[in-house]
Structure formats: C-alpha cells, structure tokens
Amino acid sequence: MGIFSRFKDIISANLNSMLDKAEDPEKMIRLMVREMEETLVELKASCASAMAARASVARDLDALSAKVGTWEERARLAVSKGRDDLAREALAEKKRLARRIESLDEELGQADALVGQAQEDIAALEAKLASAREKQRMLVQRHGRAEHRTRCRRRIQAAESSDAFLRFDRFEREIERMEAEAEVEGLSRGKRSDLEDEFRQLERDEDVERELSSIKRDLEREPRA
Incomplete structure (x- = not known):
C-alpha cells in the first residue's frame, strides 16, 4: 500500500468505532499510533523531496530568465553591428529559452501545489496522531486503574479465605x-x-x-x- 493510500485510510478512519469493536483496544491503538508515526515520517520525507524539487525548478527558472536577457542583448548588439544573421540566431535562442521558461513555470506551479498538499497532509496526520496518542494515554490509565481494582479485590478475597483470617x-x-x-x-x-x-x-x-x-x-x- 502506498503512502498516500495509507494516509487516506488513516485520516478517514473512525478511531472510536474501531476501538469499540476491538477485542484488545489498547493493543489496537498502539498499532495505530505506530502506523501513524511511520506514515508521518514518510510524508515528511516526501514533502522534503517535493520542496527540494521545487527549489531546483526555481533555480533553473532564474538561470534561464537571466540567459533570455543575455540573448536579447546579443541580438541588439548584432543588429547594431550590421550582423542581422547573428541577430536572428540570438533571437531564435531567446525564443527557445522562453519556451523552456514557460515549461518550467508550469513545473514550479505543480511543485508548489505538491508542497502545499504535503504540508496540509502532514498537519492533518499530526492532528490525528495527537488524538490517537490521547486516546492511548486514556486507555493506559483505564487499564491501570482496572488492574489496581482487580489486585485489590484479589487481596481482599485472599485475606478473607486465608488461615490467618479464619484464626482471627x-x-x-x-x-x-x-x-x-x-x-x-x-x-x-x-x-x-x-x-x-x-x-x-x-x-x-x-x-x-x-x-x-x-x-x-x-x-x-x-x-x-
């Protein structure tokens, strides 16, 4: 299962309903928390990759924009020197770079969307994880209180049935x-x-x-x- 499929399953999961149906709620919430933590690590890694890719596209775009300006200046220089042939080649190179810039602009927009979506997914999963950890904490406390009550009842029963109590x-x-x-x-x-x-x-x-x-x-x- 891919990271985004797992993320969607986790976000859409109803924790209360799942825990109510579980034979061992404490074990299930522990596994769910672990799954969320692992998915969160993968989401952050994916977001980091998207941000790195976006930065690379932005750098290429800046470099091409600078080259476009350079070829335009060369075309002007060639015209001033009566070298229309060189001016035409310079303008052709400028046009080629302009098309590349348009393509990079689209890539930059897509990269921005990916980074934004990744950041939203991370925030949503962190909120879900916080809720799951709180439920885990409450379950652990309830389990501890139940075990304490059970131990107390057993001690009372043992005392009532012990020889010492009978002798008393x-x-x-x-x-x-x-x-x-x-x-x-x-x-x-x-x-x-x-x-x-x-x-x-x-x-x-x-x-x-x-x-x-x-x-x-x-x-x-x-x-x-």
Missing part, C-alpha cells in the same frame, strides 16, 4: 466467650457475696440475743432488795 475469627469468638463467662461469674460471685452478708448479719443478731438472754438470767439470780 476463632480468636475473636473465643474472647467473646471468655467475656461472657466472666460476666456470668461476676454475677454469681455477687450473689454469693450478698448471701454471705445476710448470714453474717443473722449470726451477729443471734450472738446479741444470746448475750441479752445471759444478762437477763444473771439479773434474775441476783437477790432482790
């Missing part, structure tokens, strides 16, 4: 069980303490009653006045 769950349940037992033990201990206090109070009351009864008996034994 068992350890947490064991602590909860121990806390519950401690709370029950505390309640039982509190009840036992209250019961013991009540019995101690009863025992103190009984001692007082026994001592009171003893005093009463002693008083009854004493002689009355």
